[in-house]
Amino acid sequence: MxxxxxxxxxxxxxxxxxxxxxxxxxxxxxxxxxxxxxxxxxxxxxxxxxxxxxxxxxxxxxxxxxxxxxxxxGLLTSTEIINIREKYGVSQKDFSEILDWGRATITRYENHQVQDRAHDNVLSKIDSDPKWFLEMLKRAKGRISDKAFSKYHHEASEQFKKKRNQYLIDSIQAIYADYENEAVAGRAELNLNKVVEMINYLALKVDSLHKVKLMKMLWYSDILHFKRSGIAISGLAYSTLPKGAVPEGYDQIVLLNGVSFDTVWYGDNITYKFKPTPGFEIKELGHSEMEVLDEIISKFGNYNTDEIVEMMHEEAYKCTESYRIIPFSFAEQLIID
Ligand SMILES: [Zn+2]
Known part of the structure; x- marks a missing residue:
C-alpha cells in the first residue's frame, strides 16, 4: 500500500x-x-x-x-485510442461514422468497453497509415458535415505528408550512412534542415532557379565555406554527373517538406523551377554560412544554366571521375575564390 x-x-x-x-x-x-x-x-x-x-x-x-x-x-489501450482519434482531430461521433461503426462505439472504447480484435486492427492501421484513413474519410462524405469533412481531410493530409517526409529523411540518412566520419561531406554532419533553408534562401534570391543551377550553387556554397573555415555547411556529399556536381540523395531531397517547386516543360523534358516556401524562416544557418550564400548568389545568381555548366571547369570537377564523390580537398584550387 x-x-x-x-x-x-x-x-x-x-x-x-x-x-x-x-x-x-x-x-x-x-x-x-x-x-x-x-x-x-x-x-x-x-x-x-x-x-x-x-x-x-x-x-x-x-x-x-x-x-x-x-x-x-496486445490491444490498444483507451489512451492510445484517444490519441489516434485526436491525431486526426476527429470527434468521437464522427470517428464512429467514418469507420461505419455504431454511433457510440468509439465513446465506449475510450471508456469502459474493450474493443474486439477486428476493430483494434482497423484502429492500428489508421494510426500508421494516414492515406488509408483518407480513403475511409472519402467514403463517409455526406454522412458528416462538410465543414468537419474538410477539417479532417486537411489534418489527415498533413499526417500523410509528415509520414512521407519521415520516409524521405530515413532514406536520405540511409544513403549517407556510408559517408559518416569521412571527409566527403566537408567534415559537416548532414543537416537536412540547413539543406531546406539553403534551397529556400537561394529560391528567394535567384530568379529562375532550375535544378542544375540549384545543385551547383549548393556545391559552391558548401565548398567555399569549407575553404574559409574548414567545414562545409550542409553535410551533403556531391558526385560528378554529366552537368556538374549533384548531391547524393538529390531525388529525395527535392521532395522534402519545405522544398517547393513548379514543374516546367522544356520541349519534351520536364524540369523543376524552385520557389521559396511561404513562411519559411532561417533558423539553423549561421552568420558565416549566410555570408557565403550571399557571395555565391552575387556571383552566379544571374547566370543561365549554360553559363553555370560552363563554370564547371573547376579542378574538383575535372579531376573527379564521372559518378564519383568530389573530395572537398579541391577547395584550395577553387577558381571562383
Ligand atoms: Zn475513518
Missing part, C-alpha cells in the same frame, strides 16, 4: 473527520479468462483499517484494469 496524499475530511467509513489517505494498491483480477495485475487507487481509513472506493475511483480503477488487460493481450 503506497500513500499518494492525505487530506483532512469527513471519512465515509468511520463517519468522523480525520486525515484520510489516498493510497495505491496492486490488485489482481481475472478478466475474460486472463489474470491481470494493475494499480488501483482507494481511500484508506486508519481508524477502521479499511479501504473505500469512491464513485470516481470505481470508474478509474475499472479503466486501469481493462487497460492492463488490453496491454497483456
Amino acid at each position: 503506497k500513500k499518494i496524499k492525505s487530506e483532512k475530511k469527513l471519512c465515509l467509513i468511520c463517519i468522523e473527520e480525520h486525515e484520510v489517505d489516498t493510497v495505491e494498491i496492486v490488485d489482481h483480477e481475472i478478466f475474460k479468462g486472463e489474470e491481470v495485475s494493475y494499480t488501483s487507487t482507494y481511500e484508506y481509513c486508519s481508524n477502521a483499517d479499511e479501504l473505500l472506493e469512491t464513485e470516481e475511483m470505481v470508474k478509474t480503477n475499472s479503466l486501469t484494469m481493462k487497460d492492463a488487460y488490453r496491454k497483456k493481450v
